Amino acid sequence: MLNKELIQSDHYCGENAQKLEFEKIFSKGWxxxxxxxxxxxxxxxxxxxxxxxxxxxxxxxxxxxxxxxxxxxxxxxxxxxxxxxxxxxxxxxxxxxxxxxxxxxxxxxxxxxxxxxxxxxxxxxxxxxxxxxxxxxxxxxxxxEPIEKHLGSFYDKLIEISNALDFNFYFNDDLQNINWKIIVENVVEAYHCPAIHQNTLYGMGFCRIPETNNEYENGHSVADYPKEENAVPDNKILKYLENIEFKHNTFRHYFIFPNLLISSTQGTSIYIGNILPATSEKSILRKRFYSPKFADNFEPRKAVHTSFLEMAKTSINQILEEDKDVLEQIQKNIPFINDTYFIGNQEIRIAHFHKKYLETIK
Ligand code: FES
Ligand SMILES: [Fe+2]
The missing domain is CATH 2.102.10.10 (Rieske [2Fe-2S] iron-sulphur domain)
Incomplete structure (x- = not known):
């Protein structure tokens, strides 16, 4: 069991935290x-x-x-x-x-x-x-340090994801009143999904059963959030998506320390989030959405695929907005707190992130 040594709330606001993180994390590493x-x-x-x-x-x-x-x-x-x-x-x-x-x-x-x-x-x-x-x-x-050393076994995972990506269909910068770490913490747990993503992720059948395939290394982590079979009927119109190369029947999420987020909804669309810390109370979330590659030169019907990507764009953005509303509230509250989070086993990836953070800022 991981020692849950967590980040104190005073690291989420004020100039000292910002200076320390710039010096120890963002100026030193990748x-x-x-x-x-x-x-x-x-x-x-x-x-x-x-x-x-x-x-x-x-x-x-x-x-x-x-x-x-x-x-x-x-x-x-x-x-x-x-x-x-x-x-x-x-x-x-x-x-x-x-x-x-x-x-x-x-x-x-x-x-x-x-x-x-x-x-x-x-x-x-x-x-x-x-x-x-x-x-x-x-x-x-x-x-x-060499990038291979920084990424460890996640190096090969990024190559695998790269091979699954086709074209970029959405790019947008969203300025959020949130410390960059709160954005990371939110995406490395799915415990909040039944509550705030009830009509989106949860409605699609994800986050109803425990996460699996967790891997951790050097602050990076990945987990699969399986889809509950029979939770939602198969969408026949989307049959063509069975031809994608990067197949997994889950919502899969990767975090690469310190600021890269990748999520794949069954391989049908891939979201790449780039957190750009602006101050200790503000960040830009740079969003890029990708269409997946198809196997054996399969070409989907353009009109169907385009409307699927349009739907994916709306859906991912809606999920991100649902998160943003809550996270901005947390950021407003944090100056009044002098403590760490109280987390459970479904939030264990947060503890791994905090461990790496605390080692890096020492
Ligand atoms: S050309 Fe850049 S400041 Fe003069
Ligand atoms: Fe979320």
Whole structure:
């Protein structure tokens, strides 16, 4: 039985918690930053902020590079949209940069002392980037441990999930008044589903019987939440979904420490959640939904598949909204508490997350 040593409530608000987590967790280790599908063409990019630290990942002719998203000239933000396509150029004075971060073009270059040592050192700060299947991780630390070591046996699971993903059909940033850890805790337990997801997940037949296939490593975890047979009649219209490659008769949920959430509803649609902590009381939940790959070149009828994906989009978003309402309440309450949670065996993945967190911030 796991020792239930849990995080104290004062780690969920205030500047001290934020500083400590930025230093010990998000600056030292790996965090999940993007998906391969965000970079369909030359010059596509993604930006993200981790506690205000600006990060950009840019595609240079299929070579993905991560940088601090700050121009070395007078410190403007270089790429400004969450996701887009555009050359790696700062729009304050139009300096552009190459894939090493060095200035490439500078308007009226002759007005600068380009022979000076300062100019020679001038570059956008590069960050470490690793691709694991279709998942892209970044670290602010040049001396970070190898990604294989960080992920352990979850490395192969990410490759397996990557192989199951077809195209990205939804991308959205949702600003939530919630500490990033509360978002994690909520998704690693299904104990709340019969109460708040009565008409969604629970209504679909999940979370009625105990979770199975739990695995834990280095703060990461996965569990299957089986579907109760005969709980809901099979939907005949969705017969074509039997041709998917990644089949499991469960709602499966993965958490990759510290900020990647993946859930698969019987393999029919896959949700990839990227938690971007903004302050200790606010986070952006970056949502990406994927269509699954089909086996043996099976092609579903486009109209049927499109309407299924539309339904999946509405359903996942509804589940996430049901969670958000409660989690924002918890965040409001937490400053008045000076204690830890009281959790049961169905919430044991929370204890694993807390254990890793407490070891990391030491
Ligand atoms: S601040 Fe970026 S070009 Fe001047
Ligand atoms: Fe939930």
């Amino acid at each position: 965090f999940f930053a993007a998906m391969e599908s965000d970079f369909p063409e030359n010059n596509s990019y993604v930006t993200l902020d981790i506690f205000s630290y600006p990060v950009v990942i840019q595609n240079f002719k299929n070579d993905l590079r991560a940088f601090q998203n700050i121009c070395p000239h007078r410190f403007n933000k270089i790429q400004t949209k969450a996701r887009g396509t555009g050359i790696f150029m700062c729009n304050y004075h139009n300096w552009s940069f190459d894939k090493e971060g060095k200035p490439k073009t500078i308007p009226q270059k002759a007005s600068f002392d380009t022979e000076s040592e300062e100019f020679k050192c001038l570059k956008v700060k590069s960050l470490r980037l690793e691709k694991v299947g279709k998942f892209i991780f970044v670290s602010l630390n040049d001396e970070v």
